[in-house]
Amino acid sequence: MPVYLDHAATTPISAPALAALTSALGRSGNPSSLHGAGRRARATVEQSRETIARAAGAHPTEVVFTSGGTEADNLAVKGLFWARRAADPRRTRILVSTVEHAAVQDTVEWLAHHEGAEAVWLPVDETGTVSLDALSRELDDGGADSVALVTCMWANNEVGTVEPVAEVVALAAAHGIPVHSDAVQAFGSVPVNFKDSGLAAMSVSGHKIGGPVGVGALLLGRDVTLTPVQHGGGQERKVRSGTLDTAGIAAFAAAAADVTANLAAESRRIAGLRDAVIAGVGRVVPEAVLRGVDPAVNPGGRLPGNAHFTFPGCEGDSLLFLLDMAGIESSTGSACTAGVPRPSHVLLAMGLDEETARGAQRFSLGHTSSQADVDAFVAALPQAHARAKQAGMAGHVSSIQTASTR
Incomplete structure (x- = not known):
């Protein structure tokens, strides 16, 4: 599942x-x-x-x-x-x-x-x-x-x-x-x-x-x-x-x-899972950078179900597909612009350069989410990230070599 x-x-x-x-x-x-x-x-x-x-x-x-x-x-x-x-x-x-x-x-x-x-x-x-x-x-x-x-x-x-x-x-x-x-x-x-x-x-x-x-x-x-x-x-x-x-x-x-009807309690539950995602990503991929408001600093400044990261050196699309192959369904950003090969306008507006913005991944939780989901994701992330980073670096080297032969 x-x-x-x-x-x-x-x-x-x-x-x-x-x-x-x-x-x-x-x-x-x-x-x-x-x-x-x-x-x-x-x-x-x-x-x-x-x-x-x-x-x-x-x-x-x-x-x-x-x-x-x-x-x-x-x-x-x-x-x-x-x-x-x-x-x-x-x-x-x-x-x-x-x-x-x-x-x-x-x-x-x-x-x-x-x-x-x-x-x-x-x-x-x-x-x-x-x-x-x-x-x-x-x-x-x-x-x-x-x-x-x-x-x-x-x-x-x-x-x-x-x-x-x-x-x-x-x-x-x-x-x-x-x-x-x-x-x-x-x-x-x-x-x-x-x-x-x-x-x-x-x-x-x-x-x-x-x-x-x-x-x-x-x-x-x-x-x-x-x-x-x-x-x-x-x-x-x-x-x-x-x-x-x-x-x-x-x-x-x-x-x-x-x-x-149960907004306060459910928001706290989901926020707890979000914090577990943030902690887990920080533990297994220390170079990942949380984007947006840090809930540890301002708990009310971020949606309870949102954890958004950029992963240096890898393409967000590559990470998405590799996670999908491992049974983890995430997103590079807004689903309404999915499939468009350009960096997020949100991240660019926040001051990120295009290369950094292209390494984005959004993990969002909701009413069906559980701690088991978080655990499975954190377990799958290191290998998916390593492969995505390797693919990203290979593509970068290939583009440099192609440019040098022109």
């Missing part, structure tokens, strides 16, 4: 979510229909909306269902930009951290290329924490009147750094600027409360917390104006049209209720 250490990409569906999914799949009915089957489907959707709202610290009317985190990010960033610019044409700047998920980064870049937006990239430090000083300068000196929105993730999907969202919101609120946060990695791992956060919009996803793939939500403040990205039947406050996935929504709600 393989050891699964890629929960940040997707985590196995939980038992309550699976039960809710299979039960709802056995019933028919479009939740927008007025007959009995439709009303029953609508009741399931609205009960699920209330459940997710409780789990996320929101009002039920603030839960806008989407197909997942990527759609929620697109809807928030595009919708806020268009609405804010329509209200004041001067508002063309988007302040965004350099370590955002591709769903946010690519959306901002699309708006810059096609809609006249100006992307202002906020730097991060060596742990991946966004610079509040840089944000403050852009708001004070750069001209707050020209800012459409600020977007800053709650926690980084690669290195696990928890961002200072409260401070970001406070700085933006002083100028009346809305803030969106991609909380896909944070929700279900650390305490997240939409109401207390002061955010205008917040993205969450089902399959990161034990729900099915293909369902998520945008938490959207009741007084926030958003321009729709897609048009149709006017479902979901007329900002996200489309027939709702009743079964997926029911399973998402079941997963949300399950993961938040």
